[in-house]
Amino acid sequence: MVDPVTGSLSARTKIRRLPDKAVTERSALDSILDEGLVAHVGIIDGEQPFVLPVGYARRGDEVIVHGSSGSRLFRALADGAPACLTVTLLDGLVYARSAFESSMNYRSAMILGSTHRLTGDDELDALRVLSDHLLPGRWDEARQPSKKERVATITVALPLTEWSVKVSEGAPDDDPSDLQNEPWRSIWAGHVPLTQVMLPAVTDQYVPGNVPVPDYVQQRL
């Protein structure tokens, strides 16, 4: 049954474990997808699931991924095989009083559905959106895909219709008795935030000496 607010199909994407961590606002989904760079895509081959990392981007109400037309994953996606695309942002380590409640802070989005292959100008637009998400500013300076490169590429879109978001944040959620009883109430507890940082750009050896690192790269660091 489709939830009228979120568009999320409740039967398959309802958060069953730790339901207090479930977030149903579409803005939370978009925020995770727009911050992440790598998704893990699951498909089935025979009776075996495969999970592969891919770069991705959100384009409105869909997620775009692209890969080689020789890839098993992308041939399956082009054929509309049932897929699951998950993006996880690791935000921290949680040191609770008990080993049981110790965990990690994260934001995770899971999208179920079938992809469809994009072609022509629509595919080219999707490739630009992918480039603008992963390497903002690069599309306008780089050489655009040739006919041969386009043939070697499969680009697919997964609609944001059936999804769930789970967020775990902040302080440990200890058992109340551990907050009251020694020795646990007196040990240190807390969390360590994690973040991803970009280091200084490394210029390729074949770039002529007078070519500076572009602003669109510098401004990202």
Added chain:
Amino acid sequence: MVDPVTGSLSARTKIRRLPDKAVTERSALDSILDEGLVAHVGIIDGEQPFVLPVGYARRGDEVIVHGSSGSRLFRALADGAPACLTVTLLDGLVYARSAFESSMNYRSAMILGSTHRLTGDDELDALRVLSDHLLPGRWDEARQPSKKERVATITVALPLTEWSVKVSEGAPDDDPSDLQNEPWRSIWAGHVPLTQVMLPAVTDQYVPGNVPVPDYVQQRL
């Protein structure tokens, strides 16, 4: 067919795309698993793949994951359902001369197989290994799992028998003609390394004021 050197089953885990990125040394697998914190685990439910993030740790020749005994994922894993566990470390952004060759640097390990449930002292040892990997030093200070918490937990092991590793690193791998012909030979190209950093620990509000952040947390920052 099992590869005698790597233990990797070649039929299902052979790297078909970009085979020059395949790495077959077991040490490369261990290195990725020992550096990562989050794995994405794929299982099948009906005809739908699901991909979920989990904390994990390597214990010798297996990977340990644990979760709630109420979780669909962990019940399936306890039953030995076919699974795929993938760990991806994102190392950088690659700005090639062409959009086609622009990509990301990463190290990724994919393990196929069926998990088996751990019990008794073996499970307790696995939980300690998990804690030591995710939160080094914490196990000895935190309250260890109660009987009730143990019942609420499923711990499973996935053997490292069928796996593949893919590594993409360093400078862009441009088409030779883009290195020779203007304007592409004269535009900036290179890569931007990415790394994950830990920020200062945040002490929980209920910790007594005179309790310092432990050395095992401080030394990790």
